[in-house]
Amino acid sequence: MNSDQIFVTLFGLLLATGVIWYFFLYKKQSVTAKESSGVQDVKILVKGGYDPELIVVKKNKPVRLNFYRDETSSCSETVVFPDFRLRQELPAFKNTVIEILPQQTGEFDFHCDMNMLHGKLIVEE
Ligand SMILES: [Cu+2]
Numbered sequence: 001m002n003s004d005q006i007f008v009t010l011f012g013l014l015l016a017t018g019v020i021w022y023f024f025l026y027k028k029q030s031v032t033a034k035e036s037s038g039v040q041d042v043k044i045l046v047k048g049g050y051d052p053e054l055i056v057v058k059k060n061k062p063v064r065l066n067f068y069r070d071e072t073s074s075c076s077e078t079v080v081f082p083d084f085r086l087r088q089e090l091p092a093f094k095n096t097v098i099e100i101l102p103q104q105t106g107e108f109d110f111h112c113d114m115n116m117l118h119g120k121l122i123v124e125e
Contacts, residue, residue, distance in 0.1 A: 030054035030122065039064050046076045046090060050110075050119035059105050059123050065098040078113040081121075087113075 001009070031052040033040035039062050045051040046069040057063045069076055069090040080087045081100065090096045102108070102123040110119045 030056050032056040033058075033063060035061070038062065042066065043068065044119070045070055046079075046117075047071050048073070048076075049117050053119045054122060055119070056122045056124060057102055059102055059125055061101075063100045063102060063121075065100065067096045067098065069094065069096070075114060075116055076112050079110055080113060081108065081110045083108040 029052060031042065031054065033042045033055060035041070035058075040057050041064050042052075042055050042057075043066045044055070046067055048071065055065075067079060067088075067090050069092050072092045076090060078087055078089055079098070081098070084100055086098065086100070088096060088098050100121070102121070105123045105125055108121040108123065110121060111117060
């Protein structure tokens with residue numbers, strides 16, 4: 001093999017590794033809600049998505065989600081929690097509090113009105 005061939009082979013290997021890592025090994029970071037005086041508090045930044053996207057909470061304890069929408073993009077104007085039959089407008093550059101009492105364990109998606117931005121509430125025992 002000449003050096004060009006070696007380069008192409010190495011590049012291909014690197015690319016394959018990257019693809020495998022991205023699709024199979026990469027796990028999104030989750031955040032566990034902080035508990036203070038019986039309420040599980042989470043701050044969520046809304047800017048082209050929800051940060052954090054995965055929120056871990058405990059069952060049967062009130063959850064307070066503090067959404068801060070740091071943009072005017074109409075996409076993130078409304079957040080919807082279908083399992084909780086909740087939809088809430090998020091005014092730009094403001095904090096909006098959503099309170100939820102999770103009574104079942106499981107994973108509950110939330111998303112913007114057009115179902116483009118996604119987040120997930122993970123309720124544990
Ligand atoms: Cu949207």
